[in-house]
Amino acid sequence: MMKEGVRVPRAETPGTRKRFWAEATVRPVAGGGFGVELDGRGIRLPGGTALCVPSETLAGAIAGEWARAGGKKGGAFTPDDLPMTRMAGSMIERIAPEPAAQVAALMQYVDGELLCYRAEHPARLCAAEREEWDPQLAWLRARHGIDMAVTHGIMPLAQSGDVHAAWNDVLGRQDNATLAALGVMVPAMKSIVLGLAVVTGALSATRAAEIATVGERIQMTIWGEDAKLVEALRQLAAEVVEADRFMHLCQAQ
Template sequence: MKRFWAATSAVPEGSDFAIRLDSRPLKLPSGRALTVPFEPLAAAIATEWATVGTNFTPDDLPLTRLATTAQDRVRLHRAEIAGQLAAYGMNDLLCYRAEGPPGLARREAEEWDPWIGWLDQRLGIRLKSTSGVMPLQQAPEYRDTFTTCLMQMDEYQLAGLGVIVPALGSLVLALAVEAGALDPDTACRCAGLGELWQETHWGMDAEAAARRRIIAEDVAVSACFMVLCRA
């Protein structure tokens, strides 16, 4: 896509805030003008469009993309999306531990057990863990508890979690990021513990490192989005 505007602004529109490209409203793919109920988010989206280059793609506008997802998808399918995210919690990354070497297993326990405990304190869910890849059967009622927690969030928080949860492979870590208990960089390092351990002992895998950088960027932007949607 090619830039056609010179200036951007965020302006009040009823109880919401609209984004203008020069004097034109920024529109969603559906054709409806984009408005958001959070002034900081509107300002950040306006800045995003102000700083984009002459030629750009939707990937250059992650906050806009998340707001669009919240309004055009999550708002219409909240229960379905909450259920999909809850399923991650029933097979959370933190539940599947390395069988060895002992140093890695010990590191996973040190890094992951506190978040299993955090989840228990927050939601009364005490997830079981195992060594290896055979699937665990968690208590069936945990799915309902996860779903209830997620359904209490608005479409904007769910849109952010919709990126963070699959990126990390962990609903537990994602909920901690959403709650402000865990910063995005630490969450990514925690989720990538196995790869980082291997690189420490066997050298860097350039492809894996590049993938982790992309994940870290996506998680950071999504966490920022959720913060902007609390103001």
């Protein structure tokens, strides 16, 4: 008799969980794809769908994070220990049934694009933003024909209808794995431009995270290093790198 599936914990539910399994293994799924079993019990996503991904390498990465979560049976873990599982769940249960909804969610970042809001002082920060951000907007114009307006200060900036239409077209051509990756990268970096650069191979995930955090890094050179900020920047970079890895593993054959 097949064992009942194990339900993935919801990310929005805070707190730690107790690891109840000893072993995580990959299994092929009838009809195609690969799942992950915990002590022989298949993983089910928060909505009840069985976890099944198209790539064996991605399934292996998901099994790996379950094998590490909590250290050993009885150990404590949180949903943050399962980033690949969370992205797979988003792709399968939320994006695949309605990719347009994910495109619409990403479109909310167009008017708030990080690279389009420039500091007015200090001079060192203004110069660093020009040096790091101008080339990315130039790439966007040259590669995708999207010419985004730039402002200084914090007053809201509304991009043109042509810019919105162009972004909607670009995002609408992405596959579900890429949309899932962008769903992590873009909020983390507050930049749809840098997210697109990563998923199209124009920037590495690590370099994009550096560009996105130029302001924080310059401020630390002025005011001194802050341990909490350093950790926040490390976590941001890790999220972007993991999302990029998810996309590539999902697309691997």
